[in-house]
Amino acid sequence: MIVTLIVLCxxxxxxxxxxxxxTRYLLKMPRAGMALLLAxxxxxxxxxxxxxxxxxxxxxPGWEHGLAALxxxxxxxxxxxxxxxxxxxxxxxLGGGPKPPKPPEYGTARARHEGRVWLxxxxxxxxATVLLLLAMAxxxxxGNTESLRSWMYGAWRAVGIHGLIALSYLVRRKKDPEAGSxxxxxxxxxxPDLLVRRPGKDxxxxx
Numbered sequence: 001m002i003v004t005l006i007v008l009c010x011x012x013x014x015x016x017x018x019x020x021x022x023t024r025y026l027l028k029m030p031r032a033g034m035a036l037l038l039a040x041x042x043x044x045x046x047x048x049x050x051x052x053x054x055x056x057x058x059x060x061p062g063w064e065h066g067l068a069a070l071x072x073x074x075x076x077x078x079x080x081x082x083x084x085x086x087x088x089x090x091x092x093x094l095g096g097g098p099k100p101p102k103p104p105e106y107g108t109a110r111a112r113h114e115g116r117v118w119l120x121x122x123x124x125x126x127x128a129t130v131l132l133l134l135a136m137a138x139x140x141x142x143g144n145t146e147s148l149r150s151w152m153y154g155a156w157r158a159v160g161i162h163g164l165i166a167l168s169y170l171v172r173r174k175k176d177p178e179a180g181s182x183x184x185x186x187x188x189x190x191x192p193d194l195l196v197r198r199p200g201k202d203x204x205x206x207x
Contacts, residue, residue, distance in 0.1 A: 001050070001054060002047075002050065002051060002054060002064040002065060002067075002068050003064050003067070005046070005047050005050050005068075006047065006064075006067060006068055006071055009043040009044065009046070009047050009071070010071075012040075012043050013040055013043060013075070013079075016036050016037070016039055016040050016043075017037065017040065017083060017086060019036050020033045020034070020035075020036035020037040021033065021037075021086065021087065021090040021094070022094075023036060024037075024087075024090070024095075025090050025091065025094035025095040026094055037083060037087075040079070040083070044071075044072045044075050044076070047068055047071070047072060048068075048072060048131070051065055051068045051069075051135070052135075052138070055135060055138055055139060056138075060144055061135060061136075061139055061144060061145055061147055061148045062147055063147055063151070065135060065147075065148060066132065066147055066148050066150070066151025066152075066154075067151070069128045069131040069132045069135070069148075069151065069155075070124075070128045070151060070154075070155055072127060072128065072131060073123075073124035073125060073126070073127040073128030073129075073131070073155065074124045074128075075124075076123060076124055076127045077120040077121055077122070077123040077124025077125075077127065078117075078120045078121070078124065081117070081120060085100070088100030105174065105176075106173070106174050106175060106176040107173050107174070107175065107176065108170075108173065110169055110173070110174060111166075111169040111170040111173060114165070114166040114169045114170075115166050115170070117162075117166065118159075118162050118163055118165075118166040121158065121159055121162045121163075122159055122163075124155075125155045125156055125158065125159040128151070128152070128155045129152050129155060129156070132148045132149075132151060132152045132155075133152075135148055136148050136149070
């Protein structure tokens with residue numbers, strides 16, 4: 001039941017997203033389109049309630065309950081970014097808006113971007129942990145909560161691995177190849193003063 005709901009919620013997420021963007025830009029109904037986009041969190045709420053009811057009815061905590069917690073956490077951490085990215089491209093292609101900017105590729109700007117993405121993963125891991133802890137408290141000490149605990153550890157392993165990847169962009173910053181190109185001849189105004197040989201006294205006298 002829970003696995004089926006996860007699949008339905010994932011399909012419903014993309015259906016609501018496509019319907020919201022089409023309504024907003026193709027049908028020129030921005031308010032109705034926004035209402036469809038804002039309805040997406042209802043899917044996670046349905047999944048959360050169904051998981052709680054399943055546990056209340058005596059179901060043993062299993063991998064499907066842990067997967068549901070991680071799915072909700074991922075949606076909380078990264079769902080808004082996915083919607084914003086697709087909304088920008090839909091506005092450009094369907095609504096005649098400006099082309100959305102690409103993420104930075106080099107230097108500190110790229111490191112900041114990767115750090116912000118990692119914060120979404122961190123938020124998702126925190127949400128999943130809270131849900132898993134609530135589920136374990138709900139089941140009680142007499143129930144088998146090892147599967148839920150393993151999903152919680154798995155969530156933080158993913159947070160740690162993603163954090164190391166994001167940190168690598170800060171430690172080893174990729175340089176813009178154009179920034180390191182030589183200054184073109186004929187533009188002495190862009191050459192640093194230390195690189196410009198100043199005339200000596202003899203040369204000034206000759207002048």
